[in-house]
Amino acid sequence: xxxxxxxxxxxxxxxxxxxxxxxxxxxxxxxxxxxxxxxxxxxxxxxxxxxxxxxxxxxxxxxxxxxxxxxxxxxxxxxxxxxxxxxxxxxxxxxxxxxxxxxxxxxxxxxxxxxxxxxxxxxxxxxxxxxxxxxxxxxxxxxxxxxxxxxxxxxxxxxxxxxxxxxxx
Numbered sequence: 001x002x003x004x005x006x007x008x009x010x011x012x013x014x015x016x017x018x019x020x021x022x023x024x025x026x027x028x029x030x031x032x033x034x035x036x037x038x039x040x041x042x043x044x045x046x047x048x049x050x051x052x053x054x055x056x057x058x059x060x061x062x063x064x065x066x067x068x069x070x071x072x073x074x075x076x077x078x079x080x081x082x083x084x085x086x087x088x089x090x091x092x093x094x095x096x097x098x099x100x101x102x103x104x105x106x107x108x109x110x111x112x113x114x115x116x117x118x119x120x121x122x123x124x125x126x127x128x129x130x131x132x133x134x135x136x137x138x139x140x141x142x143x144x145x146x147x148x149x150x151x152x153x154x155x156x157x158x159x160x161x162x163x164x165x166x167x168x169x
Contacts, residue, residue, distance in 0.1 A: 032127055033128050036124035036125045037128050040128060043113060045085070045125075048073075049066045049082045049084075051064075066085040066132065067137075068084030070152075072140065072151050072154070073107065073153065073154050074155050075107055075108075075155075077106050078106070078142060078143050078145045079153055080108070080109070081140050084137065084138060086132055086133065087134055092126075097122065101117070
């Protein structure tokens with residue numbers, strides 16, 4: 001009888017520890033997602049990747065964040081569009097994201113900001129964006145310099161520079 005109670009108590013203890021471990025994993029995941037959200041906000045990702053975010057002073061519901069934009073950014077590099085990160089990250093593995101984040105990107109993407117982040121920073125961002133789920137549509141494709149652009153765009157082409165000069169970097 002005493003052996004049965006001991007076995008029952010050990011089983012109960014095991015279930016309690018397993019339950020606590022699962023709860024800790026959930027808490028850790030929530031903390032990482034919260035950290036990813038913090039990095040997205042402080043890294044100004046929404047300024048470009050969320051339509052009207054900057055114009056609305058950040059007063060866009062979180063459910064609408066990071067869906068990309070159809071307004072292009074045009075300069076000597078061509079015309080780029082802020083990616084729909086919510087669709088993109090659903091198609092990428094964590095390792096794909098870590099590799100991509102450490103490659104140069106076309107302007108105006110602040111690649112140096114990503115290059116300065118730790119792998120745990122980048123994974124927190126990835127997991128936060130994945131947590132948001134898929135939403136929105138793909139953005140227009142990159143348009144090379146000199147090709148026709150059919151969408152609205154911000155113009156970063158240097159104008160009225162003295163002959164022989166270059167824009168400041």
